[in-house]
Amino acid sequence: MKNISVIGSGTMGNGIAHVYAQSGFAVNLVDISADALEKALKTIEKNLDRMVAKERIDEATKNSTLANITTHTDLKTGVANADLVIEAATENVDIKLKIFRDLDAFTKPECILASNTSSIPITKIGAATNRPDKVIGMHFMNPVPVMKLVEVINGYATSAEVTALVMETSKKLGKVPVEVNDYPGFVANRILMPMINEAIISLFEGVAGVEEIDTVMKLGMAHPMGPLQLADFIGLDVCLSIMNVLYEGFGNPKYAPCPLLVNMVTAGYLGVKSGEGFYSWNHGTKELIVSKQFKK
Numbered sequence: 001m002k003n004i005s006v007i008g009s010g011t012m013g014n015g016i017a018h019v020y021a022q023s024g025f026a027v028n029l030v031d032i033s034a035d036a037l038e039k040a041l042k043t044i045e046k047n048l049d050r051m052v053a054k055e056r057i058d059e060a061t062k063n064s065t066l067a068n069i070t071t072h073t074d075l076k077t078g079v080a081n082a083d084l085v086i087e088a089a090t091e092n093v094d095i096k097l098k099i100f101r102d103l104d105a106f107t108k109p110e111c112i113l114a115s116n117t118s119s120i121p122i123t124k125i126g127a128a129t130n131r132p133d134k135v136i137g138m139h140f141m142n143p144v145p146v147m148k149l150v151e152v153i154n155g156y157a158t159s160a161e162v163t164a165l166v167m168e169t170s171k172k173l174g175k176v177p178v179e180v181n182d183y184p185g186f187v188a189n190r191i192l193m194p195m196i197n198e199a200i201i202s203l204f205e206g207v208a209g210v211e212e213i214d215t216v217m218k219l220g221m222a223h224p225m226g227p228l229q230l231a232d233f234i235g236l237d238v239c240l241s242i243m244n245v246l247y248e249g250f251g252n253p254k255y256a257p258c259p260l261l262v263n264m265v266t267a268g269y270l271g272v273k274s275g276e277g278f279y280s281w282n283h284g285t286k287e288l289i290v291s292k293q294f295k296k
Contacts, residue, residue, distance in 0.1 A: 001083035001112070001169055005030060007075070007099060009040035012116055013088035015144025018044045019173045021068035022061065022145075029071050030078035037071040044069070047145055075099075076106045083108075084169065086138055088116040091241055096120060097128045104129040112162055114138040118189055118238070119245040122155035122182045132157035136166050139186060140175075142233075150177045153186050184249030185242065193242045196234075197258055199227035203278075203294070204260040210278045210294045228278040229288065232271030240265045 002025060006017045009031040017029045017040070031037050048062040057065075072078030079085050085107060087099055096115060103113050113135045115125055126132030137153025150170045154163055163179060170177035180187045199213050208216070214226020223230075231239050243257035264270075264277065271277030272285060280289045 001165065002026060003081050003083050004028070005079045005082040005085045006088060007031075007079075007085065007103075008088040008090070009033075009036045009071075010088065010090075011142060012140060012144060014040035014043050015142065016086055016088055016116065016140055017069055018047060018065070018145050019175075022048075022057070022065040023173050024064075025068065027069045028078045028082065029069055030073070030075055031071075032073060034071075034073055037073070041066070041069070041071065047143075051145075075102055079103060079107050079111075081108075082111050084112045084114060084166075086114045086116060091118060091120070091238055093120050093124070096125060100125050100128045100135070104131060110134075112136065112165065114166065116140055119185060119242040121184070121249075122153045123157070126155040126157055133159040134162050136162055137182070137186070138166060138170070139188065141188075148174075148176045149188075150175045151186055151188050152177045152179050153182055154179065155182050185246050189242050190246065193239060193246060194255060196227045196231045196239055197243055197255075197261065200231070200258040200261050203228065204258050209296055210290045211288075232277035232279055232281065233285075234271070235273050236261060236270045236277055237265050 004020045004025045005028040006013050007030050009029050017027045021027045029037060029040060045066060048065055051057045052059060052062055085103055087096065089095055089099055096117065100113060113129065115122065115137055116139060117137060118139055122135060122137040126135035129135055132155060135155055136158050139151035139153060141147035141149050152163065152166055167177045167179065185193060202208060202213055203210060210228050214228050217223045217226045240257050240261055243255060246255040268274055269276050272281045275282045276291055278291055278294060280291050
């Protein structure tokens with residue numbers, strides 16, 4: 001596989017485009033918004049500059065990486081020659097199914113279609129196409145240029161050959177692919193999200209404050225950041241969406257999202273993206289300041 005198309009130029013999309021381009025692949029980055037594409041290229045360049053400053057790459061690698069990326073606002077043009085398409089659009093099932101129906105129509109028959117979804121069933125996405133054997137999940141971690149893991153998710157109909165190709169391609173990026181099967185939350189979010197939800201329940205029930213809960217997990221469990229801080233970075237709306245997928249998928253009350261999480265999302269307190277969550281982020285992300293609504 002030489003030609004890669006990435007659908008969506010947000011945080012995950014531009015990160016995926018970055019790592020493929022840096023590894024020598026020809027990358028088409030596709031988004032309906034020209035402004036979003038321009039912003040994505042600036043983000044990639046900024047991240048490459050940081051790598052040059054830290055002497056992880058040289059200037060020639062930076063320049064070749066940027067040269068490997070072409071932007072498109074037209075989906076059909078952007079995926080016409082793709083060997084592999086990775087969808088990294090918003091975590092909305094209707095939007096994703098529409099994209100995959102279009103990809104099925106616009107790509108070569110042998111093209112592999114992958115989704116970076118963190119929770120939507122790959123089997124369901126594959127069923128929207130005429131090539132479910134060539135549909136697979138590639139769940140990258142944020143920030144993509146730094147994090148080594150790629151969760152490779154087999155749909156019910158995904159062929160072994162496609163899985164092997166995707167595992168091999170992931171290794172060429174310097175990533176560590178881990179093969180899992182298609183059940184709600186896969187592995188990463190089936191374990192992570194209930195932990196985050198339990199931290200929110202602990203706050204909701206008054207067991208401890210925001211800072212105290214995160215400190216226990218950082219110092220006691222060696223987590224690089226606490227679960228409430230991590231939830232703010234992920235986006236509380238995304239956390240709620242994944243908890244709902246787990247709750248509906250398993251029908252088990254242990255996955256029911258905390259009422260505090262539901263209320264915060266309804267009120268627009270989404271974490272870093274909105275400037276306010278469990279912490280206040282309007283000053284930036286370097287310093288941790290507990291949101292005024294949770295201060296004692």
